[in-house]
Amino acid sequence: MHDFRSTVRHPRWIAYLRTATAMGSGHCLPAHPAGQFPQMTLLLLLAVLGPAVQAAQGQRVTTDALLLENAVAIAVEGNPGLAEMQARAAAMAAIPSQAGALPDPMISLSALSLPTDTFNLDQEPMTQIQIGIEQSVPFPGKLALKEHAAELDADAAASTVDESRLRLIHNVKKTWWQIFYLDRAIEIVSRNKDLLRQFVQIAQTKYKVGEGLQQEVLLAQVELSKLIDHQIGLRGLRQQQAARLNALLDRSANTPVVVPIQVGEDFAGILPEQQLYAHAEASRPLLKQRRQEVEAARTRRDFARRDRYPDFKIGAAYGFRQGENPDGSSRPDFATFRLGMSLPLYAGRKQDKAVDQRTSELLQKQYALQDEFVRVKADISAALADYQRASEQVKLFKTGIIPQARQSVASMLSGYQVNKVDFLNLMRAQITLYNYETQYWKSFSEARQALASLTAAVGGEMAHE
Numbered sequence: 001m002h003d004f005r006s007t008v009r010h011p012r013w014i015a016y017l018r019t020a021t022a023m024g025s026g027h028c029l030p031a032h033p034a035g036q037f038p039q040m041t042l043l044l045l046l047a048v049l050g051p052a053v054q055a056a057q058g059q060r061v062t063t064d065a066l067l068l069e070n071a072v073a074i075a076v077e078g079n080p081g082l083a084e085m086q087a088r089a090a091a092m093a094a095i096p097s098q099a100g101a102l103p104d105p106m107i108s109l110s111a112l113s114l115p116t117d118t119f120n121l122d123q124e125p126m127t128q129i130q131i132g133i134e135q136s137v138p139f140p141g142k143l144a145l146k147e148h149a150a151e152l153d154a155d156a157a158a159s160t161v162d163e164s165r166l167r168l169i170h171n172v173k174k175t176w177w178q179i180f181y182l183d184r185a186i187e188i189v190s191r192n193k194d195l196l197r198q199f200v201q202i203a204q205t206k207y208k209v210g211e212g213l214q215q216e217v218l219l220a221q222v223e224l225s226k227l228i229d230h231q232i233g234l235r236g237l238r239q240q241q242a243a244r245l246n247a248l249l250d251r252s253a254n255t256p257v258v259v260p261i262q263v264g265e266d267f268a269g270i271l272p273e274q275q276l277y278a279h280a281e282a283s284r285p286l287l288k289q290r291r292q293e294v295e296a297a298r299t300r301r302d303f304a305r306r307d308r309y310p311d312f313k314i315g316a317a318y319g320f321r322q323g324e325n326p327d328g329s330s331r332p333d334f335a336t337f338r339l340g341m342s343l344p345l346y347a348g349r350k351q352d353k354a355v356d357q358r359t360s361e362l363l364q365k366q367y368a369l370q371d372e373f374v375r376v377k378a379d380i381s382a383a384l385a386d387y388q389r390a391s392e393q394v395k396l397f398k399t400g401i402i403p404q405a406r407q408s409v410a411s412m413l414s415g416y417q418v419n420k421v422d423f424l425n426l427m428r429a430q431i432t433l434y435n436y437e438t439q440y441w442k443s444f445s446e447a448r449q450a451l452a453s454l455t456a457a458v459g460g461e462m463a464h465e
Contacts, residue, residue: 065260068176071249075172076165078250085157085164092150092157100147106134112319122323128334132317139311145303152296159292162285166456168248173452175245180259181445182238185438189231192434196224199427220427265398267391267447276380276458284376284459290369297365301358308351313340376457383454390447397440405433 076082113126121127200220242257271279281287319334344351409429415421455461 065258066176067260068173071172071176071245072169074249075168079168079248080250082161082164082168085161089154089157089161092154096147096150096154099150100143102138102143103136106315108132108134108317110317122321122331125321125323125325125331127323128319128321130317130319130334130336132315132336134313134315134338137312137314139306139309142303142306142309142311145299145306149296149299149303152292152299156289156292156296159285159289163289166285166459170452170456172245172248174449175241175248176259177445177448177452179238179241179245179257180263180448181441182234182241183259183261184441184445186231186234186238188434188438188441189227189234192431193224193227193231195430195434196220196227196427199423199430200224202423219424223427223431265394265444267394267451270384270387270454273381273384276384276454277377279460280376280380280458281373282459284457287369287373287376287459290365290372294362294365294369297358297362301355301362304351304354304358307354308344308347310341310344312342314338315340379457380454383450383457386450387447387454390443390450393443394440394447397436397443402433402436402440405429405436409433 108131110130110132112128112130113124114121115123115127121129243253245257246253246255270276315336315338317336317338319336321331321333323331325331409426412421412426412429
């Protein structure tokens with residue numbers, strides 16, 4: 001039997017296929033080298049290998065491609081949702097100094113013991129014009145607790161910003177990789193569609209000369225229609241994902257999104273699951289936020305307990321008098337000093353209830369922290385399982401299934417030229433190969449997306465060994 005694979009690797013065959021591919025399916029085939037195959041087999045060779053030649057010629061990196069790291073940088077810099085959280089955190093950071101400051105003092109100006117018959121300032125000895133100042137002073141320790149609680153709230157808001165940034169990066173990465181997969185899938189479907197068009201032509205030609213069956217033509221046409229429908233669906237999904245990515249990047253929804261054709265296909269090692277849990281507990285902004293909220297709730301409970309103690313109010317005033325005493329001496333001015341304090345007469349209905357309220361709020365925050373950590377560990381385990389499953393599938397497709405499928409197609413093509421393999425099995429084998437190639441890129445994209453989810457769940461780029 002003629003060695004098909006050694007033939008198609010011959011330099012003259014490579015040059016022939018390139019020439020035939022450049023001419024397109026609408027032209028007559030150029031003279032084949034050495035007359036080694038009949039014209040029908042040459043058409044089939046062009047159908048099977050021509051798209052691969054075109055794909056190889058088209059493997060170049062687009063100069064205006066949106067790299068993943070650039071997409072992340074653009075999103076972090078300009079996303080309005082993240083900017084909103086940053087503005088909120090900045091507002092919260094301005095609260096602690098306000099909460100820890102004393103209330104503003106009160107200045108007063110009074111006219112005391114003024115006779116209403118004459119409104120004369122020197123008629124009565126007690127008449128005076130008084131100026132005073134008054135300051136409220138909370139019980140010692142109250143302001144410090146209020147300020148500390150506000151600081152913890154501000155820290156929690158800052159952690160919210162970090163968590164929002166982490167989620168934004170995660171969403172950008174997942175969307176970017178989804179677009180990358182859809183581009184590869186559309187490219188594979190396009191090649192497969194061109195191949196089936198060639199198969200339809202071959203089946204029609206064989207049917208006309210009495211060497212084929214009509215059902216072969218019909219089946220090839222059905223498969224072609226299914227691929228066209230699949231391509232339409234993929235392009236619709238691609239538009240949706242591009243619009244979503246543009247929204248994350250704060251760009252117009254119809255801005256073209258072009259991702260690179262080629263990326264590195266290696267996968268980094270992943271830390272053991274327990275180490276990932278430990279990293280998340282120490283670094284995940286969401287858990288930091290929950291811990292800060294717990295401390296803020298504890299501080300407010302302590303404040304509620306201290307609020308049982310009275311607050312104070314101190315003041316001083318100076319009264320100016322006019323006129324003379326009966327002995328002819330000038331009337332002296334008056335000085336006044338005040339000290340007041342609140343009386344917690346309704347502590348059972350007010351302060352004690354406030355303590356109960358703050359205690360319940362503290363418990364709620366503690367339970368929220370525990371629940372959040374359980375969810376984070378579940379997210380880590382799920383992302384790790386998805387990554388391991390997808391990366392193993394990538395390896396299996398790359399080193400086992402796809403090479404074997406390609407060998408199967410080559411073997412069937414070699415058998416088809418000597419009428420030992422029927423046309424339908426050859427077509428199905430080729431379709432299966434393209435399906436495996438699509439599944440490879442799907443698993444590759446899912447592995448990258450799972451790695452992005454794992455990184456976000458852990459709280460940073462510490463998932464790698």
